Amino acid sequence: MARDSQAALVALNRFGFGARGGASGDLINAASDPRGFVKAELARPSGVLLEAPGLQSTPQLGQAVFAYQDQVKQAREAAAKAVAPTEAQPAQTPADQKPGLRRNLSLNTVATEIAGQMTEAKPTDNKPADNAMKPDAMQPAIAPPAAKAAPQPLNVIQKTFRAEALARLQRATLVDCGFTERLVVFWSNHFCISASKGELARMWAGAFEREAIRPHVLGRFADMLKAVEQHPAMLFFLDNQQSLGPDSRAGQNRKRGLNENLAREIMELHTLGVGGGYTQEDVTSLARIITGWTFAGRQGQLGVPGSFVFNTNAHQPGPQMLLGKTYEATGLSQGEAALADIARHPATANFVATKFVRHFVADDPPQPLVARLRDVFVKTDGDLKALATALVDSDEAWQAPLTKMRSPYDFVIASGRLLARVPEDPGGYLNNLNLLGQPLWTPAGPNGFPDTSAAWAAPEGMKLRLDIASQMGARLGNNIDPLDLLEFAAADAASVETRRTIERAESRQQALALLLMSPEMQRR
Numbered sequence: 278m279a280r281d282s283q284a285a286l287v288a289l290n291r292f293g294f295g296a297r298g299g300a301s302g303d304l305i306n307a308a309s310d311p312r313g314f315v316k317a318e319l320a321r322p323s324g325v326l327l328e329a330p331g332l333q334s335t336p337q338l339g340q341a342v343f344a345y346q347d348q349v350k351q352a353r354e355a356a357a358k359a360v361a362p363t364e365a366q367p368a369q370t371p372a373d374q375k376p377g378l379r380r381n382l383s384l385n386t387v388a389t390e391i392a393g394q395m396t397e398a399k400p401t402d403n404k405p406a407d408n409a410m411k412p413d414a415m416q417p418a419i420a421p422p423a424a425k426a427a428p429q430p431l432n433v434i435q436k437t438f439r440a441e442a443l444a445r446l447q448r449a450t451l452v453d454c455g456f457t458e459r460l461v462v463f464w465s466n467h468f469c470i471s472a473s474k475g476e477l478a479r480m481w482a483g484a485f486e487r488e489a490i491r492p493h494v495l496g497r498f499a500d501m502l503k504a505v506e507q508h509p510a511m512l513f514f515l516d517n518q519q520s521l522g523p524d525s526r527a528g529q530n531r532k533r534g535l536n537e538n539l540a541r542e543i544m545e546l547h548t549l550g551v552g553g554g555y556t557q558e559d560v561t562s563l564a565r566i567i568t569g570w571t572f573a574g575r576q577g578q579l580g581v582p583g584s585f586v587f588n589t590n591a592h593q594p595g596p597q598m599l600l601g602k603t604y605e606a607t608g609l610s611q612g613e614a615a616l617a618d619i620a621r622h623p624a625t626a627n628f629v630a631t632k633f634v635r636h637f638v639a640d641d642p643p644q645p646l647v648a649r650l651r652d653v654f655v656k657t658d659g660d661l662k663a664l665a666t667a668l669v670d671s672d673e674a675w676q677a678p679l680t681k682m683r684s685p686y687d688f689v690i691a692s693g694r695l696l697a698r699v700p701e702d703p704g705g706y707l708n709n710l711n712l713l714g715q716p717l718w719t720p721a722g723p724n725g726f727p728d729t730s731a732a733w734a735a736p737e738g739m740k741l742r743l744d745i746a747s748q749m750g751a752r753l754g755n756n757i758d759p760l761d762l763l764e765f766a767a768a769d770a771a772s773v774e775t776r777r778t779i780e781r782a783e784s785r786q787q788a789l790a791l792l793l794m795s796p797e798m799q800r801r
Contacts, residue, residue, distance in 0.1 A: 279311070281308035281309075281311075282304065282308055282741075282767065282768045282769040282770040283309075283769075283770040284308065284311040284799070285305075285307035285308035285313065285505055285768075285770070286679070286767050286770040287305075287674075287675055287679065288307040288311040288312070288314050288315050288454065289303060289304065289307055289454065289455075289678060290691075290797075290801040291637060291638070291679065291801050292315045292454065292455075292459060292637065292674075292676065293452075293455035293456050293458075293459060293489075293688075294449055294450075294454075294455035294458065294459065294667065294687060294690045294691050294694055295313070295455075295691035295694055295695060295766065295798070296659040296694065296695065296765050296766050296767075297694045297695065297697060297765070298695045298696055298762055298765045298766075299697040299765075300692070301453075301765075302766050303400035303453065303765070304764075304765060304766070304767070306453075307454070307479055307770075310667055311675070312670065312675075314453075314454060315454055315456050315669050316456075316666060316669050317454070318452070318453070318454055318456045318457045319452070319455075319495060319662055319666060321375060323463065323493045324452075324457060325457045325460070325491050325492075325494050325495060325497070326487075326491050326492065327442040327444055327445070327448055327487050329604055331440055331482070332440065332441065332444060332483070332484070332487065333437075334484065334488070334582040335481055335484045335485070335488060335508070335509055335574075335583055335584070336581045336582065336583035337583070338437060338480045338481060338583065339477065339480070339481070339483055339509065339572070339583020339584075340575075340582045340583055341433050341437070341480070341669045342433070342434060342476055342477055342480045342583075343575035343582055343583075344433075345432070345433050345434060345476075345639070346575075350536075360438075365783070373532075379717070385452075385486075386521065398461055399437055400521060412610070414472075419711055422563075425731065426608055428519075429493050433479050433480075434476050434479055437480055437483070438472065438479050438480070438482065438483065439703050439707075440483075441482065441483020441484070441487075442483065442703040442706070442707060442718075443700060443701075443702070443703040444483070445483065445486070445717075446693075446700045446703055446706050447699060447700060449690045449694075450690060450693050450694055450698070450699050450700060451699065453614060455690075455694075456665070457494060457495070459637075460494045460495075460661075460665060460799070461486065461490060461491055461494055462686065463633070463636050463637075464490050464493075464494055464501065465486050465490050465634075465678050465718075466720070466725040466726055466728070467546075467547070467632065467725065468489070468490065468501070468505040468511070468547060469718075469720050469723065469724075469725040469726075470482060470485055470510050470511055470513075470514040470718070471514060471718070471719050471720055471721075471722075471723075472716075472717075472718045472719045472731040473719050474513065474514050475513070476512060477509075477510070477631035478513055478514055478705065479511035481508075481509060481513070482510065482681045482718035482719075483718070484510070484715075485508055485510035485511070486505070486718070487509065488507070489501070489504040489505045489508040489510075489511070490504075492504070493661070494661060495661060495662040495665070496657050496660075496661060496662070497658065497660060497661065498620050498625075498629065498654070498659030498660075499616070499617050499621065499658070499659050501661070502547065502548065502616055502619075502620050503613060503616055503617075505547070506539065506543060506547075506567070506570070506616060507570060507585045508585065508702065509572035509584070509585055511539070511569060511581060511587070512539070512570060513572070513784075514723070515538040515539040515542055516536050516538050516539070517536060517538070517539040517567060517570055517571065518562060518571040518572060519533060519536050520534075520536035520537075520538075520539070520567075520568050520591070521533050521534055521535065521568060521591045522565060522568040522569070522591060522592055522593025522594065523535060524590075524593060524594055525569070525590060525591050525592055525593055525594065526590040526597070527566065527588070527590045528568075528591070528592040528593075532767075535561070535564050535565065535568070535593075536564065537560055537561060537564040537650075539564070539567060539570075540560050540561070540563035540564035540566075540567060541560050542723045543563065543616075543619070544559065544560060544563065544619070546723055546724055546725075548619045548620065548622065548624075548625040548628065549619065549622060549624040549625055549628060550625075551726065552623070552624075552629075553624035553628060554600070554622075554624050555600060555626070558598055559599055562590075562597045562598055562599045562617060564776070564782055565593040565597050566593070566597050566599065566604060566612045567592075567612040567614050567615075568592045568593045568609055569587050569588040569589060569591040569592030569593075569608075570585075570587060570609075570612060570758075571585075571586060571588050571591065572584060572585055572586060573586050575584075587608065587609040589608065592608065594606055597611070597615075599615055600618070600619070600622070602618065620657065620659055621655075621658065623655065626651045626654040626655045626659075627647070627651050629654060629664075630647050630648075630650035630651040630654055630664075631647050632728070633650060633664065633668065634646050634647050634650060634668070635729070636680070636728050637668060637674065638656070638668075638673060638674050638677050638681075639677050639680070640681065640729045640730055640731070643673045643677070645673070646671050646673040646674070649667060649668065650664055650668060650672065652669055662731055664749055677801045679796070679801055680730065680800060681729075681730055681800065681801050682730035682733045682734045682799060682800065682801075683733070683798075683799055683800065683801050684715060684726065684733055685709070685710055685713035685714060685715040685733065685738075685742075686715055686717070686730075687801065688711060688742060688798075689706055689709050689710060689713075689745075691798060692746075692749065692793055692798070693706070695703075695761075695762055695765060695766055695793075696749070696753060696757070697797070709745055712741055712745070713738065713741055713742065713745070714738065729789070739766075742794065742799075743790070743794055746789075746790040746791075746793035746794050747786075747790045749789065749790065749793060750785075750786040750788075750789035750790035750793070751786050751790075754784065754785040754786030754787075754788070754789040754790075755785060755786070756783065757789055758785070758792070759779050759782070759785060759788035759789045759792045760776075760779060760780070760788075762789070762792060763775070763776065763779060763792060763797070766792070766797055766798065767797040771795075771797055772797070773775075775792075775795045775796065775797055778791050778795070779791055779792055779795075794797065
């Protein structure tokens with residue numbers, strides 16, 4: 278039984294989000310057939326899709342952002358009109374009643390609304406600006422005349438972000454093993470955007486994952502690559518809507534020119550990787566090829582607002598040479614053909630296989646396993662289900678010790694699963710992720726969050742995890758037997774040291790915190 282429990286622990290921790298508490302029986306089910314338990318989710322391709330009431334498409338969300346921005350603008354204008362000076366106002370106005378200062382006071386709530394919409398559960402400061410609060414030194418403070426406050430628009434951006442987050446958190450908490458959800462996390466981080474880019478990025482973060490990542494997690498890499506690079510969220514994140522072909526009609530009429538951001542990240546981070554055989558000339562050529570890849574704006578002149586469109590007027594005309602091959606001037610299909618070839622490039626296969634093994638097995642990926650997965654990728658034309666299956670079928674994935682540190686996201690999900698806590702509000706999870714340095718859908722750069730133990734095992738990070746574990750213990754420990762939870766989490770695979778540490782705890786609250794900080798919960 279001990280050997281089966283160890284394999285079950287690998288199945289749940291390495292490939293999934295850990296065992297669920299309660300009556301799930303995850304560890305027992307995994308112990309009976311560890312590899313079959315993990316691969317069962319691969320047999321249900323539709324199970325990776327995510328649908329929930331209220332979740333909308335990217336164009337719908339884009340239009341909601343545009344409408345929200347219009348409402349904010351109208352509220353600002355209404356507030357400005359409400360405090361505008363009248364013709365009967367004396368020519369000499371006390372300094373503290375000057376129109377500019379009064380406007381600062383009246384618009385304070387609007388400014389607070391706008392400034393706060395990009396933060397998660399962050400208290401706002403509703404005090405007026407300093408210059409509006411300080412009366413003239415020689416005059417008594419005079420309150421501005423009361424004005425009817427303009428109605429404030431509902432912050433649909435934050436509400437949407439939280440709804441998308443809740444759907445993702447609930448799915449990860451409820452699934453049997455979580456292998457396909459782990460695949461979603463991997464690919465979403467590989468093709469990452471950041472919600473901190475702006476209102477559209479925050480609004481689209483969840484939809485980007487639902488539309489461009491999930492449908493292809495068990496499909497073909499080339500299809501995912503195309504879906505990602507043509508998604509409005511990625512185009513906005515890497516500024517491709519601003520890229521104009523120098524010789525295009527729009528490029529000749531405007532001062533803006535080529536923007537290489539998206540082209541560079543496609544080659545460096547999404548496909549070939551650093552050292553993948555491309556040059557700066559290739560980056561520039563790909564940037565020209567994908568000019569015109571944009572999304573329709575609020576006026577809908579090119580299409581449905583918020584939808585992907587190909588703007589012929591912005592596209593660089595003529596054939597382009599990329600990686601030694603000439604792509605004829607065929608408009609949109611020129612870029613699609615280039616992406617399809619890059620997806621099949623040997624360097625892409627090696628880059629993807631290396632990242633895949635690093636994520637699931639070890640920070641220093643076993644090269645024989647990387648080579649086998651690279652061959653699978655090439656032979657199957659980038660079949661990602663075949664890639665995942667080959668990983669689970671490999672001996673290295675089961676024999677490597679559980680030494681990788683769980684990321685903050687893995688940790689908070691694993692803790693919720695073990696405690697049988699299905700989130701009803703995303704706030705606590707989002708706040709913990711912010712605290713631990715992995716805010717949801719918000720990496721610091723286009724290279725995503727780091728995927729090595731060193732990034733998450735720093736002393737300060739571990740102290741913060743301990744603080745969170747202690748808070749969970751204080752809140753829930755009275756009603757939970759941590760030793761029972763240890764049986765759900767690891768059973769016979771739990772180390773003697775972990776078991777003794779929990780048994781010697783001074784209280785149930787402390788014992789629960791120690792369990793959550795144990796290697797069985799922190800490592801995968």
